[in-house]
Structure formats: structure tokens, C-alpha cells
Amino acid sequence: MSKLLSAMGDIVDHGAMPPPRAFLFDLDRTLVDLQSFTDYAAALRDLTALVGDQPGATVPDADWDAPTVSTMAILVALSDDPRWHEASAAVSVHERAAIPQSQPMPGLGDAVEACAGRPYAVVTLLPSDVARDVLDAHGFPVDVIIGRDPRIRAKPFGDGLVEAAERLGVPVTECVMIGDSSWDHAAAVDAGAGFIGVPVSATAFPSDVPVARHLVEAIERAP
Numbered sequence: 001m002s003k004l005l006s007a008m009g010d011i012v013d014h015g016a017m018p019p020p021r022a023f024l025f026d027l028d029r030t031l032v033d034l035q036s037f038t039d040y041a042a043a044l045r046d047l048t049a050l051v052g053d054q055p056g057a058t059v060p061d062a063d064w065d066a067p068t069v070s071t072m073a074i075l076v077a078l079s080d081d082p083r084w085h086e087a088s089a090a091v092s093v094h095e096r097a098a099i100p101q102s103q104p105m106p107g108l109g110d111a112v113e114a115c116a117g118r119p120y121a122v123v124t125l126l127p128s129d130v131a132r133d134v135l136d137a138h139g140f141p142v143d144v145i146i147g148r149d150p151r152i153r154a155k156p157f158g159d160g161l162v163e164a165a166e167r168l169g170v171p172v173t174e175c176v177m178i179g180d181s182s183w184d185h186a187a188a189v190d191a192g193a194g195f196i197g198v199p200v201s202a203t204a205f206p207s208d209v210p211v212a213r214h215l216v217e218a219i220e221r222a223p
Helices: 040-051 066-077 084-097 108-114 128-137 159-168 182-191 215-221
Strands: 003-006 011-013 022-025 120-123 144-146 175-179 194-197
Touching (some): 022 159, 040 066, 066 084, 084 128, 108 215, 144 159, 159 175, 159 182, 175 215
Parallel strands (some): 022 120, 120 144, 175 194
Antiparallel strands (some): 003 011
16 A cells, blocks of 8 residues: 655555656755745846736745745746746746755755656756756756746646656656645646655645655655
8 A cells, every 4th residue: 555644744545556657856845946045036026027917817825935926926827928938038047046056955866766767857837948957956867857838838737747748758647746836736636647745844735635755755655
């Protein structure tokens, strides 16, 4: 039987399930902490100066600070807007500036070995080029990165997970998403993938969402 930690720290029995054929990782605060060092308040000021407040940008709540949520919500709302590329670039200046200060999350150095030869991809709200530079800086090899792209609906939609699974050649229903936020969980549910959280706070997920204490434990506990 597969047993996973719930968000309250208890063991939850999820029954007998086959092991995943592939893993889909969030990046920020799952593999590497870039968010804590990114000035999203400044990014939000630059973004709203460029495109306005976008009051219709409604997204699920997340265990992030208000400027980060607002910044990501505006980018999601602009996905069909011709200003998206300029808006994303304005934000990415601040994200890229944080790379030298970014920190690996616990277990990053052992994550590839823990995957035991199974393929994996990264699905992130960061631009793909910033994501690759962050991961290169921390020595995490990855071939498939699905980053911020107006052609692919961002998390909390599951489109990026479906795209990543297709590139890996694995049905998304046979993948497990590992991430730190409710947006990651929502995307996994939307895509039909499994999910294990690696929360950075006790309030990140409802108590019925399976979680692990760190990255390697999440990989090893995947059903």
C-alpha cells in the first residue's frame, strides 16, 4: 500500500497504485528557491506601469506573498494579449537578477538519482531560459522545461503538464507532479496527473493533499 504524509503530517493510505513512469517538477521553492530572492514588488510596479492593474486577473489563492500572486495573476490574464511578451520580459528582469542569490531546496542534489532512471521534466511559471539558467547554476540536469509561454495556459491550468508529458513520451495520467503550491496541485488535478506536495509552510495545502518533507522523500513516496 502506498502511504503518503498528509499536509497535517499524518500518514494517509492511498491504496495500491502503480509507480509513476515519469515525474513533473515545479521549479521555484520545489527544486530551487528563487522566489524568496526575487523582488516581485518591483516587478509588479514595472508590470502595472506597462499594462495596468488587470482587475479581471482572478486566480486561485497561493501560499505566496501578495506581489508574487498579483504578478503571476496578471501574466495569466494577459496570455492572449499582444503585450504578453513585453510584460513577461519586464518581470523576468527581476527573476534573472535573483539567480546568484537563489538557493537549492533540500534534496536537490539527490533528486536525479532518486528518480531511478525514470524521465522527468520541469513545469514552471518562470520563462524557460531563466529556468534553465537557474537549474544550470545549481547543477540540475534537465532536457524538458515547460516555462512561461502565452501559447500554453499556465498553472493553475494543466496544459503545461500535458505538454511536458507528451515531450517525455509518457501519458500524463502516468506522471506524478511534485510542487510546493496550490497552483501545482490544481494543475495536476486539471491534467489528470498524480501529485505530491513539498510545502514550505503548514498552510500550503488542505489536509487531504499528500505531502512529503523534502524533494527526495516526495520522489520515493510517489505511489
